[in-house]
Amino acid sequence: MTQPITVPLLDLKAQYATIRDEVRAAVDEILESQMCILGPTVANCEAKLAEYCHCPHAIGVSSGSDALLISLMAEGVGPGDEVITTPYTFFATAGAIARLGAKPVFVDVDPQTYNIDPAQIESKITQNTKVLLPVHLYGQCADMDPIVAVADQHGIPVIEDAAQAIGSEYKGRRAGTMGRYGCFSFFPSKNLGAAGDGGLVTTCDDAVAEKLRILHAHGSKPKYYHAMIGGNFRFDAIQAAIVAVKLQYLDQWTAGRQANAERYRRLFGEAGLVDEKLVRLPLETPGYRHIYNQFVIRVPRRDELRAYLKEQKIGNEVYYPISLHMQKCFDYLGHKEGDFPESEAAARETIALPIYPELSDEQAAWVVEAIRRFLTQ
Numbered sequence: 325m326t327q328p329i330t331v332p333l334l335d336l337k338a339q340y341a342t343i344r345d346e347v348r349a350a351v352d353e354i355l356e357s358q359m360c361i362l363g364p365t366v367a368n369c370e371a372k373l374a375e376y377c378h379c380p381h382a383i384g385v386s387s388g389s390d391a392l393l394i395s396l397m398a399e400g401v402g403p404g405d406e407v408i409t410t411p412y413t414f415f416a417t418a419g420a421i422a423r424l425g426a427k428p429v430f431v432d433v434d435p436q437t438y439n440i441d442p443a444q445i446e447s448k449i450t451q452n453t454k455v456l457l458p459v460h461l462y463g464q465c466a467d468m469d470p471i472v473a474v475a476d477q478h479g480i481p482v483i484e485d486a487a488q489a490i491g492s493e494y495k496g497r498r499a500g501t502m503g504r505y506g507c508f509s510f511f512p513s514k515n516l517g518a519a520g521d522g523g524l525v526t527t528c529d530d531a532v533a534e535k536l537r538i539l540h541a542h543g544s545k546p547k548y549y550h551a552m553i554g555g556n557f558r559f560d561a562i563q564a565a566i567v568a569v570k571l572q573y574l575d576q577w578t579a580g581r582q583a584n585a586e587r588y589r590r591l592f593g594e595a596g597l598v599d600e601k602l603v604r605l606p607l608e609t610p611g612y613r614h615i616y617n618q619f620v621i622r623v624p625r626r627d628e629l630r631a632y633l634k635e636q637k638i639g640n641e642v643y644y645p646i647s648l649h650m651q652k653c654f655d656y657l658g659h660k661e662g663d664f665p666e667s668e669a670a671a672r673e674t675i676a677l678p679i680y681p682e683l684s685d686e687q688a689a690w691v692v693e694a695i696r697r698f699l700t701q
């Protein structure tokens with residue numbers, strides 16, 4: 325292959341082209357009805373999402389960030405409390421904790437999966453630990469059995485940050501059903517993305533579901549009576565209508581991502597690049613359903629590779645370039661470089677490649693060929 329091809333990191337226009345009529349009809353229905361806040365469309369979308377997530381309750385909210393916030397609020401998290409989480413995640417995970425005045429307590433990640441290392445959790449539990457907040461990064465679940473076991477042993481609830489992991493499974497259980505709460509995001513780049521912001525909280529607990537429903541509309545029940553302080557965390561009806569349309573295609577799109585991951589594994593193998601010193605491919609843990617929100621490889625000279633791929637018009641991204649303990653806003657936590665070595669190494673060496681369902685054979689081959697040229701030149 326000699327002809328250069330442009331490969332975006334994600335091609336949402338290609339996806340939209342396949343569902344345009346259905347999406348427009350669904351949006352039109354909302355506009356004609358003018359039932360833009362909650363109502364039957366949101367309820368219908370929530371029911372479908374609950375079924376998809378294998379969970380009795382699914383409460384639509386305004387974003388994945390708010391899903392985390394409202395779940396922490398429902399647990400009464402506030403000043404003086406500690407919440408254990410990973411430093412290698414999107415900012416919102418720790419941001420939600422800090423916004424409530426609680427302290428994010430970080431635990432380093434596993435170097436293969438980049439998910440929280442369960443073996444290091446117990447030593448971080450104190451009498452102030454209020455919640456364990458693992459993240460299912462890139463679409464693969466954290467190792468939940470030991471996480472839930474340590475949480476149960478100490479009587480601490482688990483909130484799963486499943487923002488990147490809708491439909492992901494751990495030993496036959498869906499993301500969002502293993503902790504007391506599952507928090508999802510419909511940010512457009514997610515496997516199930518809205519046309520704007522949106523999110524979801526799942527729970528198997530009836531009382532928790534009731535509390536979340538009250539909190540997500542200012543803590544009001546009955547209307548205008550407030551026994552609790554909540555917020556405006558409602559799921560927008562237009563977004564719910566779009567998410568409900570797209571949900572019908574989610575498994576098909578996820579299968580496309582999984583097939584692309586397989587194809588990358590084959591192509592990297594054929595190119596002779598699968599070597600600790602060249603390219604480390606993402607680990608797909610046996611018994612898990614990885615939904616490949618991202619396909620993240622690990623390479624030396626990552627920043628140079630990024631620049632090269634950019635020059636070749638090949639989309640890529642670094643999730644995430646700075647481990648959260650090194651973020652300026654968390655200076656007050658008193659961390660220093662070296663505190664979470666695996667997280668720091670991941671921040672230095674990982675890069676996400678295009679994995680979206682519409683990626684063609686030719687595009688995937690071109691991505692691998694460009695990486696081969698860079699690494700062997």
Ligand SMILES: Cc1ncc(COP(=O)(O)O)c(C=O)c1O
Nearest residue numbers: 387388389414416487509510511
């Ligand atoms: C791991 C993780 N947590 C939380 C969020 C926040 O979701 P949102 O962007 O919908 O607020 C995201 C998404 O960007 C995420 O990837």
